[in-house]
Amino acid sequence: MAASSLEILKSVYGYDAFRGPQARIVGHVIDGNNAFVLMPTGGGKSLCYQIPAIARPGMGLVVSPLLALMADQVAALRQAGIRAAALNSDLSPDERRDLWRAIATGALDLLYIAPETLLRPDVLDRLDGVKLSLIAIDEAHCLSQWGHDFRPSYRQLDAVVARFADTPRMALTATADEPTRAEILSHLGIAEIDAFIAGFDRPNIRYAIEEKDNPRAQLKDFLRRHEDESGIVYCLSKRKTEETAEWLRGEGHDALAYHAGMDKAAREANQRRFQHGEAVIMVATIAFGMGIDKPDVRFVVHIDLPGSIEAYYQETGRAGRDGLAADTLMLYGHDDIALRGRFIEESDAPEQRKRMERQKLDALLGLAETAGCRRQVLLSYFGDRCEPCGNCDTCAEPPTLFDGTIAAQKALSCIYRTGERFGQAYIADVLLGVGNERIAGFGHDRISTFGIGTEHDNRTWRAILRQLIALRLIDVDLAGHGGLSIAPAGRDFLRDKPTLMLRAPRPPRARRGKVARSAVQSAVSEADRALFTALRQKRLEIARAQNVPPYVIFHDRTLLELAAARPASRSEMAGVPGVGEAKLDRYGPAFLSVIAEHA
Structure with a gap:
């Protein structure tokens, strides 16, 4: 008699009970139904297809986007006594021949495969004669054109669905807003009644966002709380990735670099070091991370603004997969906003796509500038909700708000009177009445806005200008040198003069001494x-x-x-x-x- 799902959970994985909706999903698929599973990273998505694949007759086919991820998952399954393998381009001819023999004789419980490999006609032809227990498409958000990590090969998986129409199919992801979810369901022919939405909250992760002041000093201060722990530091450029990793090594950390411009062998060696190490910091561009299965990542830092809330959620979600406490930090400034805007405007995407990307950037800036609970803003983006969490920086230290109406009028007026072509630092100096050769050379020490902003210091004016950019009252010259100009919404603001509440910058934090034990040691x-x-x-x-x-x-x-x-x-x-x-x-x-x- 076939083992029950609970018996498999205990004997193979060592757990007495399912978590959240796992039991419903597993039973639903064992009964032969399709399923869409949206569950936060670390919530146990993999069990939702692994246990039905073991319980049902035949072999489970799992579509996964990365070879490194497949290798780690296969290694973990084999440790647990599950017959698993991966079919990929790294196999030698003998290994490939042996694997196909195992597939044909029913000697496998689970086969992992990349979409590009699966879509090859010869592979599909050979799978036609194999009894499949289910087809699971992991990282399913990759098939949505509205998702943050769209991959064309995923779009073609509908051909597989049609070819194996009688096989239960699953789509699994941790990151999908409502348009993305709808597209996945439609494309894979999964009914709304077969969708399981487990929520997005990761209560063990602490969220913090700071104005970019001195990034290296801020990162150094943050890492004092994470000595002897693994983490990821995301950078926007390849050059910054290399420089930051080198600097961290000079500070005594075991830091590696990872970006798309590296030699493939070096990139894979660094990923392997990170996966196998216990206190390694990976400094990376967004080329690193999808499906990272390392459960003991204790922190994620963004030195630069990520591309969207989806990207931020997925990248921070790589921390604390084991359920133990994890920490995140995002740094950003007005230059980041301008750069992200430039990426959107200079892309070859159609206008509809650009409009969507602008909306996504606005939502991310709303998260960065909120005075409320960050977790509430983050979850609301995905249609989820929570009470104020107490585990983010704005809950721990609520920011001070002030009536910034007059300050915004002064800033916009100063931008106008200086010709709408100077950057943030210059505008702040004019408002503060700083006498220097450059300002005198342009004659801006004689205009009406020179020195009218001495009620605020330079740091506060930077924060005000950054928030006005985030609110779309100020535009940044994307093609030039960051010159500020008044946006259409800014002109409306000057005309209508509505009340505008702004966040006061936090006072500079004193650098900490040696900090307490790590999250794991504290547990x-x-x-x-x-x-x-x-x-x-x-x-x-x-x-x-x-x-x-x-x-x-x-x-x-x-x-x-x-x-x-x-x-x-x-x-x-x-x-x-x-x-x-x-x-x-x-x-x-x-x-x-x-x-x-x-x-």
């Missing part, structure tokens, strides 16, 4: 700390011997449970969450020995 009691450290060392030793990432042996959360429970026998260890039968057979003696040594 373990003083009495269990030495044992937890020893368990991590044993895990690392085993992982290196097998050349696999440490987390495919056991997650940090499982090690925390082992350190707290201190099982003394195989049966006691079997009751610890995350310890399935295959891992108990393989690793039980080694970890029980470490626990006994610390008795």
